[in-house]
C-alpha cells in the first residue's frame with residue numbers, strides 16, 4: 597500500500613484542453629486565461645481577477661500595489677508560508693508577527709490592534725486550511741487605522757466567510773493554483789482586486805510594466821513602458837489545465853468535503869478519548885476541505901505517528917516551522933506580544949493525505965493505521 601500526501605487533480609477534459617491550448621499557439625492571455633478569470637469574477641463576485649504565474653507572485657503584486665516603502669510594518673501570523681512574508685519583506689517592510697488562535701490556527705484577531713503602530717500599513721490574514729480568519733474584526737481595525745487588507749487566500753479558493761468568498765473581502769486577495777492546492781495549474785495563482793480603479797495598474801505590473809493589455813483591447817494604438825513590472829502572466833497551457841477543473845469546481849469541492857467529513861467522523865472517538873484534537877470550523881465559515889489535520893498531544897507523538905504512518909505506506913506531514921523562529925524571520929521580522937500558541941500548536945499538528953482522487957477506501961486505511969498507532 598502507498599498513499600501519497602497529495603496528487604494534483606486531472607479531470608476528463610484536462611489533456612484535451614491542454615492540447616487545444618498548444619494548437620491555438622497563444623502564449624498567454626488567450627481564451628483559457630480569459631475563461632478562468634471571468635469565471636472567478638462572477639463566481640466569487642469581485643471586480644477583477646488576474647491569473648498569475650503563482651500565488652507567491654500574486655502576493656508580490658499586491659505588495660507593490662500597496663506601495664510598500666522601506667520601514668513600513670506589515671502584520672501577519674508567524675504560522676504561515678514564507679511567501680506571505682517575502683512579498684512585503686522584499687520591498688523593505690518589517691514583518692510584525694502576532695500569535696494564532698489554537699482553534700483554527702489563524703491569526704488571533706484580538707491581538708492585531710495592539711500591534712498597530714504609526715508605521716503599520718497592511719494586515720495580511722492568511723486563511724489556514726481554507727477556514728476564514730475573523731474578517732469582520734480585521735476589516736474594522738483596518739478601517740479605523742486606515743490600513744490595507746491583503747488576504748492570503750492561497751488555500752481558500754471556494755471557501756466563504758458570512759457568505760462572501762475568501763479573497764474578495766480585503767482590498768486584495770491572493771489565490772494559489774500550485775499542484776498541492778484544491779485546483780491546480782501545476783504552478784499558478786490569481787490576484788483578486790476589489791477596487792475597479794486599481795485593475796489597470798495591476799495589469800501593467802503583470803505585463804512587464806507596459807500597457808499592453810489596453811493595447812490588445814484596442815483602447816490605445818501602441819503600447820509602451822509605463823511603470824515597474826515583471827512577467828506575471830501564465831502560459832495558456834497552464835490556464836487550460838486550470839479551466840478543466842474550474843468547470844467542475846463544485847464536484848471537486850464536494851468530493852473533498854466528503855473525504856474530510858469521513859476522516860472527521862471516523863476519528864471522533866480518538867478525540868473523545870483525549871488522544872487527538874480535530875479541526876474546528878467556526879459558524880460563519882464554510883470551508884473547502886483544503887486540508888485535513890489532527891493535533892496530537894506533543895511533538896514526540898507527532899513524529900512517532902508520522903513515522904508509523906510512513907511505515908504503513910502513508911505520507912502524512914507536519915506543517916510550517918513558524919516564521920519568527922526561522923533564520924529569515926528573525927532577521928526580517930519581530931514577534932509582537934507573547935508566543936502562547938504559535939510554536940506549541942505547530943509542533944503537534946499532522947496533515948493527513950487529502951486530494952481529489954483520494955478514495956473513501958484510502959481514508960479507511962489511513963484511519964485504521966492511526967488507530968493501530970494508538971493501540972500500541
Ligand SMILES: *Cc1c(COP(=O)(O)O)cnc(C)c1O
Pocket residue numbers: 650651652653676677679680722748750751771772773774783784785
Ligand atoms: C501555497 C501557498 C502560497 C504560495 O503559493 P504558490 O502558488 O506556491 O506560490 C502562499 N501562501 C500560502 C498560505 C500557501 O499555502
